[in-house]
Amino acid sequence: MPELPEVETIARQLRARGIEGRKIRSVEVRWPKTVEPLSAEAFSRALIGATITAISRTGKWLVFSLSTGMSILVHLRMSGSFSLEPGSHDRIVLTLSGGVALHYRDTRKFGRWKLVADPAVMLAGLGPDALTEGFSLEGFKTAMRSHHRMVKPLLLDQSIVAGLGNIYVDEALWESQIHPERRSDALSDVELARLYRAIRHVLETGVRNGGTSLGDGKTNYRDVEGQSGGHREKVKAYGRTGQPCERCGTALAKTVVAQRGTHFCPVCQKPS
């Protein structure tokens, strides 16, 4: 569930809650498959005594830098979240100095924690993070034109741009009025520029609003404070099937593109 804005919100909140600078006193791995590539025991041993020196984000990855020189890369996948309070579905619990406990919660158990010596190696397969300088209009145009693929699955491909997921891709395509099944190399200069701006805009707006969560069930995205994110009212396309397009009033449609639910305006976002 979490995409770039949700992961960024979590990183900021963990920093604001003073997780940086704390020492790891104990580690409880309740779902061993969450941890890679070590066994739960070896993983725990490697963490105990280390201090979390910094928390950052690249694409959808959270990076915990440790005083040992190692880093923990955390990918939340579909249902991962963090809390300072215990809850159901806690898969890893870190007890930190100062009486703080960090609870990693993950209902569906898809999330992964990787202990690595050099995060750059793991993150090397990613394209530029969508909210950094490295994500340039020229680079984006080149990447899109070097493939002959439908634009939606290409935007979901983290090696092109890192950070987009199903919600924000639908939002960016709606905003730039591009049909999700258009071929990436058939987009005009103007369309690519519009898409580039839309990507940055929807992600920045998502971050500003603290992320997006639809519905109310507990499988939805939650930030560190347990909140569902204020961006849900701002969504223009995702999950709005049958509701009027804010530009033209046409009922928004839902289809499946590359096995992903896809929301779009059949009038504003014309195929080919």
Added chain:
DNA sequence: GAAGACCTGCTA
């Protein structure tokens, strides 16, 4: 490309 795997829980 598509389909299955990895998982659980909510909705229709």
Added chain:
DNA sequence: TAGCAGGTCTTC
């Protein structure tokens, strides 16, 4: 009860 979910990887 079947179908669906914000992600990614593997195997056709």
